[in-house]
Amino acid sequence: MFSAEALCKALLEGLNVEEALASLPPYELRYVARIPVDVYRTAERLGWRFFTEPGSGRHTGNHLHVNRASNDLEKLKQWARSRPRWALATGSLSGVFVLVVDGRDGQDSLIRLCSDDWTWLDTLRTQAGEQRFIFFQWPKDRRQISGSNCLGKGLYLLGEGDWLRMPPSWELNGDPHFYIDPQPAAQAAQWLLDLAFEPEIEADSSPLFAPGASWDPLSPTLWEDLI
Numbered sequence: 403m404f405s406a407e408a409l410c411k412a413l414l415e416g417l418n419v420e421e422a423l424a425s426l427p428p429y430e431l432r433y434v435a436r437i438p439v440d441v442y443r444t445a446e447r448l449g450w451r452f453f454t455e456p457g458s459g460r461h462t463g464n465h466l467h468v469n470r471a472s473n474d475l476e477k478l479k480q481w482a483r484s485r486p487r488w489a490l491a492t493g494s495l496s497g498v499f500v501l502v503v504d505g506r507d508g509q510d511s512l513i514r515l516c517s518d519d520w521t522w523l524d525t526l527r528t529q530a531g532e533q534r535f536i537f538f539q540w541p542k543d544r545r546q547i548s549g550s551n552c553l554g555k556g557l558y559l560l561g562e563g564d565w566l567r568m569p570p571s572w573e574l575n576g577d578p579h580f581y582i583d584p585q586p587a588a589q590a591a592q593w594l595l596d597l598a599f600e601p602e603i604e605a606d607s608s609p610l611f612a613p614g615a616s617w618d619p620l621s622p623t624l625w626e627d628l629i
Contacts, residue, residue, distance in 0.1 A: 436482035437475075438570060440584065445473040450496040452478060454486035455567055468565050471495065487571035493562035497540045498587050500560040501594065505532040507556030515554065516593060525588035528569060531577035535566060538590035544599040559598050 434442040444450040451471035471491035472478065492499050503512055516522070526537035546561045553559055560566055569579045 433482075435479045436485065437478050438488065438568070440581075441478065441488050441568060442475070445478060446475060448497065449473050450498060451491045452568070453489050453491065453565070454481045454484070455489035455565075455571065468495070468563055471565070488568045489565045489571070490568050492560045492564045492566060493546070494540050495562075499538055499540055499546075499590075499598070500564075500566050501536040501538065501553075501590075502558040502560060503534045503536065504556040504558070508534075508554075508558075509556075511554030511557040515557070515597070516591065519591075522588070522591035522594075524585075525583075526585055527582040528579055529582050530567070530573050530579045531575070533573075533577075534582070535560075535579075537587040538594070539587050541590065541595055541599055544595065544601065546599055547597075550598040553597060561598065 432439045441452055445452060451473045453467055453470040453472065455467065467489065468491045471489075490496060490498070501512075503509055523536070528535045528537075546559075551559050551561070551564070567573065567579050569581055572578045
């Protein structure tokens with residue numbers, strides 16, 4: 403069901419906006435050779451790299467898992483046979499970073515940093531329990547600042563060497579990951595880039611995407627199978 407249709411239906415049933423948003427069902431994912439469509443298409447078109455998360459560990463600092471990440475579709479098909487928890491390797495390896503907003507503390511920290519300007523929020527977002535994950539394109543010619551993983555109380559950044567569970571995976575406490583808004587990852591706001599990234603990187607740094615990868619972040623077809 404399209405999110406807009408579900409939202410309108412909930413509003414017609416007398417729910418207020420907050421109740422209607424809370425009532426929206428998770429997106430029902432489709433699969434290609436047992437690989438979730440979003441994993442398949444972002445690996446194929448954007449060069450995002452995934453691995454099968456073994457069921458333990460945090461989203462940060464576990465380079466052993468991240469080093470296994472791949473966008474090779476045949477390898478992903480092999481992993482998919484066991485219906486695993488899928489994890490995305492963030493950073494320049496995949497060309498994406500993620501802002502984690504953890505509960506009320508994270509929301510309060512985010513409001514203070516962005517001055518209540520939400521014009522940049524039109525981007526790919528997922529959720530698991532009280533945690534919301536906001537995806538952005540890895541900025542060209544900028545390197546992540548060391549120690550920028552924590553931006554405030556309840557507000558974290560997943561970048562170089564980090565990873566994130568992706569729908570339809572679930573957290574260790576059982577909270578499922580689902581899409582809030584399955585669309586392309588957008589460019590981050592300037593205030594976020596300045597907080598998390600140095601102005602420039604060296605010319606021989608890692609490429610934004612895997613060799614040969616190309617993509618259109620505004621393509622209406624990239625995420626059409628998800629909604």
